[in-house]
Amino acid sequence: MSALLSVxxxxxxxxxxxxxxxxxxxxxxxxxxxxxxxxxxxxxTLLSAIMGIxxxxxxxxxxxxDLARLxxxxxxxxxxxxxxxxxxxxxxxxxxxxxxxxxxxIEKSRAKASIExxxxxxxxxxxxxxxxxxxxxxxxxxxxxxxxxxMGEPKLLMLDEPSLGLAPIIVADIFRIVTELKASGVSVLLxxxxxQAALKIADHAYVMELGEFVLSGxxxxxxxxxxxxxxYLGFQHEGASVL
Amino acid sequence: xxxxxxxxxxxxGITNGAIYALLGLALVLVFAVTRVIxxxxxxxxxxxxxxxxxxxxxxxxxxxxxxxAMGITACAFDLFVARKTLHGRLILRSVLANVVLPAIxxxxxxxxxxxxxxxxxxxxxxLVIVAMIGLYLYRIAFQPLAHTxxxxxxxxxxxxxxxxxxxxxxxxxxxxxxxxxxxxxxxTAGALRFTGQxxxxxxxxxxxxxxxxxxxxxxxxxxxxxxxxxxxLGARLAxxxxxxxxQIAFLLASIIGALSGIMIVPITTLYxxxxxxxxxxxxxxxxxGGLVSYPLxxxxxxxxGIVEAFSxxxxxxxxxxxxxxxxxxxxxxxxxxxxxVEEEKD
Numbered sequence: 041m042s043a044l045l046s047v048x049x050x051x052x053x054x055x056x057x058x059x060x061x062x063x064x065x066x067x068x069x070x071x072x073x074x075x076x077x078x079x080x081x082x083x084x085t086l087l088s089a090i091m092g093i094x095x096x097x098x099x100x101x102x103x104x105x106d107l108a109r110l111x112x113x114x115x116x117x118x119x120x121x122x123x124x125x126x127x128x129x130x131x132x133x134x135x136x137x138x139x140x141x142x143x144x145x146i147e148k149s150r151a152k153a154s155i156e157x158x159x160x161x162x163x164x165x166x167x168x169x170x171x172x173x174x175x176x177x178x179x180x181x182x183x184x185x186x187x188x189x190x191m192g193e194p195k196l197l198m199l200d201e202p203s204l205g206l207a208p209i210i211v212a213d214i215f216r217i218v219t220e221l222k223a224s225g226v227s228v229l230l231x232x233x234x235x236q237a238a239l240k241i242a243d244h245a246y247v248m249e250l251g252e253f254v255l256s257g258x259x260x261x262x263x264x265x266x267x268x269x270x271x272y273l274g275f276q277h278e279g280a281s282v283l
Numbered sequence: 284x285x286x287x288x289x290x291x292x293x294x295x296g297i298t299n300g301a302i303y304a305l306l307g308l309a310l311v312l313v314f315a316v317t318r319v320i321x322x323x324x325x326x327x328x329x330x331x332x333x334x335x336x337x338x339x340x341x342x343x344x345x346x347x348x349x350x351x352a353m354g355i356t357a358c359a360f361d362l363f364v365a366r367k368t369l370h371g372r373l374i375l376r377s378v379l380a381n382v383v384l385p386a387i388x389x390x391x392x393x394x395x396x397x398x399x400x401x402x403x404x405x406x407x408x409x410l411v412i413v414a415m416i417g418l419y420l421y422r423i424a425f426q427p428l429a430h431t432x433x434x435x436x437x438x439x440x441x442x443x444x445x446x447x448x449x450x451x452x453x454x455x456x457x458x459x460x461x462x463x464x465x466x467x468x469x470x471t472a473g474a475l476r477f478t479g480q481x482x483x484x485x486x487x488x489x490x491x492x493x494x495x496x497x498x499x500x501x502x503x504x505x506x507x508x509x510x511x512x513x514x515x516l517g518a519r520l521a522x523x524x525x526x527x528x529x530q531i532a533f534l535l536a537s538i539i540g541a542l543s544g545i546m547i548v549p550i551t552t553l554y555x556x557x558x559x560x561x562x563x564x565x566x567x568x569x570x571x572g573g574l575v576s577y578p579l580x581x582x583x584x585x586x587x588g589i590v591e592a593f594s595x596x597x598x599x600x601x602x603x604x605x606x607x608x609x610x611x612x613x614x615x616x617x618x619x620x621x622x623x624v625e626e627e628k629d
Contacts, residue, residue, distance in 0.1 A: 093516070109368060116522035128517035130510045140503065141510050145522040148503075192522055 042104060044069050044196055044227050045090070045120075050098035052082070052089040059085040061251045063098075067196060067244075072218065072228045074259065076235040076272055077248035083231040084125055086248075087198050090229075091115060091122045103195065117145055121194030125201045127185040131174030135165055138173050138184055142191030151191065158187040161217060179210035186217070190226075197221065198229040203237065215241055235272035239263040247272070287474045292592040298481045298550075299564075300588020301488040302543045306565025307572065307580040308495065309536040314574050315512035316532040317525075318433050319425055322440045325562025326447035327413055327540025329555055332548035333455045334409040334541075336462035338392070341399040345454030346412050347385075347392040353419035354385040360422055381422075385415050402463055410541050417537020421529050429525055444559070451555035459552035462545070484546045491539065492581065504531060564591070564606060571613050 043066035052060040060082045067073045075083050089096035092112045100107045102120055110118070130138050139158055143151035159166035162183040168176060173184055182202055189197055199218070203211040211234070218228055219241050232238035239245055242259035247268055255262060262268055306324055313321045330346050337344040358381035365373055388411055395404065424443050428435055466479030498505040511518040511528035519525060540562075547553065547561070568587050572580030587606060594605040 091520070112519040113522050113524045116520065122520055124516070124520065128514050128520060130513045130517055132513050133506065133509060137506050137510075141506055141518070141521050141523065144503065144507055188521060 043067060044071075044103060045229065046099075046101050047086075047090060048099040048101075050086070050089065050096050050100065052085050052094055052096050054085075054094075059251055060089065063248075063251075063253055065246055065253070065256075067227055067229050069195075070222060070225060070227060071244060072222050072230060072242045073244045073246070074230040074232060074238040074242035075246045075248050076232055076238055076262075076268075078272075079233065081248040082251040083248055084200055085251075087122060087200050087229070087231055088124075090198065091120065116192055116194075119193065119195035121189040121192055121197045123182075123185045123189045123197065123199045123202065125204065127181050129173040129181060129185055129188070132172060134170050134172055135176070135184055136169045138188050139165070139191050142188035144192075146191070146193055150193075154191050154193065158190060161190075161220070162187055179206050179214075182206060182210075182214060186214070190221075194226060196227045196229060198231070200231050201233060202230070203232065203234045211237065235268070236263075239273075288596070290475055292596055293589060294475060294477075294481070296589030296592030297585060298484050298588070299591060300585035301484050302547055302561070303565045303568050303587050304581040304584035305488055305491060305539050305543050306562055307568035307584045308492070308577055309539040310562075310565055310569040311572060311574055311577060311580050312495075312508075313532045313536045314569075316508055317421075317425060317429070317436075317529045319436045320433070320440055320566075321536055322437075322444040322559075322562070323420070323447050324536060324540050324565065325558030325560070326444060326451060327417060327537045327558070328544040328547070328561050329451055329455075329553060329558035330416065330447070330544070331409050331413045331541025332462065332544030332553045332558075333451070333460055333555065334412055335405050335545045336460040336548050336553075337455065338396055338400065338405040338408060339402065339463050340460075341397060343393060343396040344409075344412070345450075346416065347389045347408075349450060349454070350412050350415040350419070351382075351385040351389050353416060353423060354381040357381045357419040357422040360427070381419065388412060388415065402465060405462075406465070406545055409545060410538060413541035414534055414538050417533045417540075418530055420537075421533035425533075426526055426529060429529065448556055448559065451558075455555045457555065459554045459557075460548065461552050462548040464549040465546070480546070480549050487542065487546060491542070495535075495577075508532065560603070564588075567606060567610055570610055573617065 045067040047063065047065045050060060050063045051058055063086060065073070075086070077083055085094065088094045090100055092107065092110065092115050102115070102118055105118070107115060130141065139155055140151065143154055146154065164180055165183055165187055168180060173181065176184060186199070186202070202214050206214070215237050218230065221228055230238055230242065239259045239262060245257065245259040245262040246253045247255040247262060255265065255268065263273070306328070310321055310324055313319055334344040334346045358377050361377040361381065362369065362374065388408070392408055392412070395408065420443065424439055425436065428439055464480045466483045469476055469478040471477070499509055507518065507523045508528050508531055510521065511523060511525060515525060518528070544553065544558070564587055565584065568580050568584035571583035587609065590609060591602060591606050595602040598605065
């Protein structure tokens with residue numbers, strides 16, 4: 041089976057500093073893949089480069105097509121979506137306008153139906169649909185950012201730290217929705233510091249350290265890995281060595 | 284001073300202020316969407332005005348040829364950039380919009396100019412010609428620089444202004460021109476005399492502001508433009524092309540500029556270089572509005588117009604000086620009120 045997204049030998053740098061080195065990864069159809077790692081490991085940089093925000097050396101293919109010559113908007117049109125760490129909402133516009141713009145490239149009739157679907161997924165957004173995006177709480181903003189990305193009907197949604205700074209109850213909600221997305225046929229590439237929660241819902245996982253993947257495998261195997269448990273899951277198996 | 288003079292000056296100021304308001308709004312729009320400080324806005328004014336005046340007096344305006352030349356250049360840019368991924372539809376679209384359209388307009392202009400077409404036709408043709416110039420200008424001068432700093436865009440903007448002004452001299456000569464009134468006739472109300480032309484200015488300004496408000500508030504493209512202004516990256520992630528937003532912004536700015544020119548040229552004689560000063564006054568208003576606020580810009584523009592009218596009465600030699608001096612207290616206040624701004628990141 042050919043992967044939906046495949047990244048081969050990717051290098052991403054800021055000037056002379058290489059923030060991501062020789063990284064390869066695959067996301068299959070209908071799969072949740074997670075990249076876990078500490079702050080500053082290069083996870084956000086990698087997602088930005090896959091989306092076309094940062095230049096990338098190496099090969100990125102999506103749905104069998106090389107993305108090298110395509111800019112952000114083309115990638116969106118192909119079905120690649122990104123919910124960035126800072127959400128990048130249209131803060132002076134209301135919730136409904138934000139969602140409507142998410143479907144900028146989608147047919148109007150289909151966009152109408154999508155908006156209802158988003159409201160079923162996030163009832164909170166429906167309650168606040170005339171409220172300005174900038175006045176929403178952090179959790180609601182995260183929901184809106186996800187909703188806006190979903191309005192573009194992505195085949196693969198990349199989520200950058202969706203749980204960052206949110207209350208535990210909202211985090212649980214967001215992770216539940218990620219699994220629902222998978223059930224509805226959207227693949228997810230999830231970048232998280234909250235490794236425990238991410239590994240629980242993912243099919244496949246990569247562990248990133250200092251710009252490189254140091255481990256990869258089935259999420260359940262990674263979660264059981266002693267080194268990962270020690271470094272990222274906050275507990276130590278008996279006899280495990282920290283690095 | 285007696286009340287009559289004051290009322291006259293106020294009326295005069297509001298008429299000019301209405302024009303500055305339109306220009307100021309266009310400047311805010313273009314800056315918010317593309318980060319370009321549109322110095323050539325004044326050239327859109329002169330091009331619109333003088334194209335209209337030339338057509339009305341039965342002369343062939345050079346701007347129609349300029350539009351075709353710029354269109355061909357824009358098309359060449361399009362094809363060069365997309366050379367690796369060329370396909371039929373893209374080529375067809377670019378050729379139609381950039382070459383066929385201005386060619387048709389040029390042919391129309393040549394055939395109509397000699398017969399002194401009616402005012403409405405002159406207005407329509409002038410608007411179309413200047414709108415095309417605005418659109419191609421974005422493609423040629425600013426789209427390739429879209430990701431550079433505000434300073435680089437400003438330098439390009441100054442360059443474009445000088446180039447267009449020079450071309451203006453070439454097309455229209457050093458002589459000033461006046462155009463026929465859009466609406467002739469006048470009526471008096473008390474001590475005030477309203478000409479059809481000043482009423483046209485009020486009417487069109489109000490209609491345009493309402494139109495812009497509806498466009499930004501209700502249509503998907505209007506919202507996309509606002510979205511680009513609020514958050515460029517967010518807009519791109521939603522699939523809104525920065526290029527598309529830039530094109531719409533420039534199209535609107537050039538139409539607003541040309542329309543302003545067509546409204547003033549029956550009132551004042553315009554020269555090839557008059558637009559710059561008119562545009563600068565819109566710019567004063569836009570600065571007072573902080574280059575972000577549309578309502579504040581519109582109000583400030585009326586204020587600029589009124590100050591100008593009064594200073595031309597009391598100290599006509601210092602008229603411009605007084606108007607531009609308005610900037611100093613505004614900038615001072617803004618610099619005190621605003622926290623230190625970091626150099627922009629993108």
